[in-house]
Amino acid sequence: MPRPIGILTDRDLVVRVYAEPDVAGANLVVGDVMRRELVVAHESDEVEAVLGKMREHEIRRIPIVDRDGGLQGVIALDDIVGWMSEQLRVATRLLEHQGRGPHVPLAPRFG
Numbered sequence: 001m002p003r004p005i006g007i008l009t010d011r012d013l014v015v016r017v018y019a020e021p022d023v024a025g026a027n028l029v030v031g032d033v034m035r036r037e038l039v040v041a042h043e044s045d046e047v048e049a050v051l052g053k054m055r056e057h058e059i060r061r062i063p064i065v066d067r068d069g070g071l072q073g074v075i076a077l078d079d080i081v082g083w084m085s086e087q088l089r090v091a092t093r094l095l096e097h098q099g100r101g102p103h104v105p106l107a108p109r110f111g
Contacts (some may be wrong), residue, residue: 001070006034
C-alpha cells in the first residue's frame with residue numbers, strides 16, 4: 001500500500017505559488033511546494049480526535065492511514081461537517097417523532 005510523503009492542497013497552491021510573484025508556476029513540480037510535515041489520522045481514530053488534529057495543526061484535510069501507514073484516503077473538514085449535519089437531521093427527526101407519539105411515522109410513506 002502506498003504511504004503518503006506529503007500533501008498539496010488548493011491553499012498551498014495559493015500561498016506558495018500564486019501569491020509569490022517570484023515563483024514560476026510552470027517550472028514547479030509537486031515536490032517543490034507540497035508540505036512534507038504530514039499530519040495523518042488513523043482509520044481507527046474517532047472523529048473528535050481527527051477534528052482535534054485538524055484544529056491543532058490548522059488544516060482542513062488530513063490523510064487517513066492504516067496501522068502500517070498505508071494511505072486509505074483523505075478526509076476533509078467539509079466531509080466531517082456534512083456527516084455531523086446528517087447526524088443532527090436524524091436526531092431532530094427522532095425527537096420530532098417521539099414528541100408526536102408512536103402513531104406518527106418517522107418519514108412519510110409513499111405508494
